[in-house]
Amino acid sequence: xxxxxxxxxxxxxxxxxxxxxxxxxxxxxxxxxxxxxxxxxxxxxxxxxxxxxxxxxxxxxxxxxxxxxxxxxxxxxxxxxxxxxxxxxxxxxxxxxxxxxxxxxxxxxxxxxxxxxxxxxxxxxxxxxxxxxxxxxxxxxxxxxxxxxxxxxxxxxxxxxxxxxxxxxxxxxxxxxxxxxxxxxxxxxxxxxxxxxxxxxxxxxxxxxxxxxxxxxxxxxxxxxxxxxxxxxxxxxxxxxxxxxxx
Numbered sequence: 001x002x003x004x005x006x007x008x009x010x011x012x013x014x015x016x017x018x019x020x021x022x023x024x025x026x027x028x029x030x031x032x033x034x035x036x037x038x039x040x041x042x043x044x045x046x047x048x049x050x051x052x053x054x055x056x057x058x059x060x061x062x063x064x065x066x067x068x069x070x071x072x073x074x075x076x077x078x079x080x081x082x083x084x085x086x087x088x089x090x091x092x093x094x095x096x097x098x099x100x101x102x103x104x105x106x107x108x109x110x111x112x113x114x115x116x117x118x119x120x121x122x123x124x125x126x127x128x129x130x131x132x133x134x135x136x137x138x139x140x141x142x143x144x145x146x147x148x149x150x151x152x153x154x155x156x157x158x159x160x161x162x163x164x165x166x167x168x169x170x171x172x173x174x175x176x177x178x179x180x181x182x183x184x185x186x187x188x189x190x191x192x193x194x195x196x197x198x199x200x201x202x203x204x205x206x207x208x209x210x211x212x213x214x215x216x217x218x219x220x221x222x223x224x225x226x227x228x229x230x231x232x233x234x235x236x237x238x239x240x241x242x243x244x245x246x247x
Contacts, residue, residue: 003116005140006091011092011093013197014098016198017030018094022072023041029201042074046075046078059157059161061157062082062083062129064129065083065128065129066087066122067079067088067132068130068135069132069134069135070089070090072099073111079129083108086108087112089114089121091114096112096113118151123155126155127157128159128160129161130155131163132148133165135164136208137165137166139208145166145208145215150222152164153219158247162244165243166210170209170239174207174237209239212229216229219243226243226245227245
């Protein structure tokens, strides 16, 4: 897994247009998001997450939560309303810098840069809730996704709840990802990220899918239990699923 390249891409996106990179809604490129409106897009997600968690009877405690791939912290800051302590982790130093700025003054909220293939900053069973939405799909390879799925399971506490989402299949027309490939080729030729993004409307965001059987094999190897799995749409041409996992 080329994490250095992945980290660079997301650092550049964070400098160019961080809110759009996280929630690319129509009309929001090039600073079209109002910050408060953008941050509130996380509220329906977190409200739904906590309602579903209550239905499942987990987590047993609300001491610590992990938001993996936190970006600028739109979910983490809202999870802090439900847990004593919330840690947001992201590969991008620039995203984490913004998350710390936007989350200043929120009690119990911390942000950590993780440039490693493992969650080396965290011990086994450290978190009562582990959350990752619209993140694993952007990793560089199937093996990268599976590696982090194992890590998310590792840091889950007994009685805890892990929620994550991954595309499990993609339509043939989606596999080439020509615009991303063109971005990479032009970047290698020396064009700046800003030129490619602002003038040519290109970006490096990738979509990676992993067959559901491989995901569930990895969870079984990690010694956790799949409580539920359900469709979780992410866009035309992708079949995506969400998993609810307990230890």
